[in-house]
Amino acid sequence: MRVLAALLVCCLAVGCAGEPAEVDSTPLLTTTHSATTTMQASPEATTTTSTTTASNAPRSTTTPAAPEPVHEEPLLWVRTESGLDAWADAIIQVDDQLLIVGSNGGGSPSPMAWTSPDGFTWTELDHWFASEGWLRDAAATDWGIVAVGHTGGFAVDWTTAAIWVEIDSSWRQVPNEDGLFDDMDGAWSEAFGVVSDGPLSIVGGYGVGSVDGGNITYSPTLWLTTDGVDWVRLKLSDERGTVRDVVRFQDSWVAVGSIRVGDSRYAASWKSDDGYSWVQTTEVSDESLGEMRKLATNNNTLVALGEPWIWTSEDGVAWVRYEFGEVAPFVAGFEAITVHGDIYYMAGYEGRLGLVWASRDGSDWEIVSDSDVYQDSGPQGWAIATTQTGGAGAYLLVFGPADSGLDLYSAPLP
Secondary structure, X not given: OOOEOOOOOOOOOOOOOOOOEEOOOOOOOOOOOOEEEEEOEEOOOOOOOOOOEOEEOOEOOOOOOOOOOOOOOOOOOEEEEOOOOOEEEEEXXXXXXXXXXXXXXXXXXXXXXXXXXXXXXXXXXXXXXXXXXXEEEEEEOOOEEEEEEEEEOOOOXXXXXXXXXXXXXXXXXXXXXXXOXXXXXXXXXXXXXXXXXXXXXXXXEEEXXXXXXXXXXXXXXXXXXXXXXXXXXXXXXXXXXXXXXXXXEOOEEEEEEEEEEOOEEEEEEEEEOOOOOEEEOOOOOHHHEOOOOEEEEOOOOEEEEOOOEEEEEOOOOOEEEXXXXXXXXXXXXXXEEEEEOOEEEEEEEEOOXXXXXEEOOOOOOEEOOOHHHHOOOXXXXXXXXXXXXXXXXXXXXXXXXXXXXXXXXXXXXX
16 A cells, blocks of 8 residues: 655746755744734535635734744754756655656656655656656555646647556556546646545646637636546636645645636635535635645644745634745745644745745744755755655655756754
8 A cells, every 4th residue: 555655745946056065053043923814714515516605704813922943953954966857846755765756847848757765866767758748746545646737838839737647556647538638729727736545636726617709717627536547527616716736634625726817816725525525715805815826734734835925724714824024034935835743844945045944833934944055046946845764764855956957955853
């Protein structure tokens, strides 16, 4: 049985420079924190093909007290060259192996994946995914592995959502039959995130929702399977929008993304008890302006990354939005998030400086990276995960951009 051992996040990567180094230095800490808006909603029943938008009423919040440091001692970081000339979007652990998915980058990227027994020695997966496209995320299941992303984008003027599965050590692409991923020339679709729990895997993205003459509405979309062979497609809303990530939270499923109104995006979340019937738990308002892009949970709270905001929730229904520039003033952008135990870890950048933060609740963050190790490692592009291989203790692994490909930043966790 394959076990999902790391929460995943997606990212893009661009070049930077740096040499391997090992340091022991006290991390910088951030202590400011400010919640801007709280959104509260009451879900109503809906069907598997459309969603009822719940009511939403903002309420005031108070600034919490400064938290205790997440770690008593600074993390000891090591920077090494991975040898991968690639862009990494997600890292997962499958049994005793690590798997990275992403692309080979360049002007016409192709979806690619690599495996490693230890995080330092990587081998390209012996499988041809597609001539053009990208792998955005992956997840291990009871029956194999699911990798998601898109094909096309350069040779043609559109992308098509794509899913690949590994069953019995053999990879194959899920066929685009009966409009599963849209089969219209010029119609766009894409898959961004995937989560698995037991046999059920849920993929989030967007696809054609409706066609009115020459006008196409792209709607938030899910694809579901329990065996990697038979798939169900669900449209979560008749509005324009997308699903960017999905997680298993307590006894439910939570998806996040955005709804598009005119030229503006509004953060959106949906919740389900069974994965098939969903309720939208947010509404379009000034307080929801933005997009939830990455989602993680320690099973007590939910943390969604957007830009320039972070959202937190205790139930997937009521969300608090934080101005991240006030929570962590050294950030220009953040790319990836994962969880180890109860602690969230997030990777991002400020100028040419890569940064990693830690938080217990998603609202108060401290920098746990070391500026001597992460110097000249921006401006974008991170994959982050916590792993345990070869009987060793847990490690925090962060992949960032480098002129020679990807650099690996690793630190043992207490």
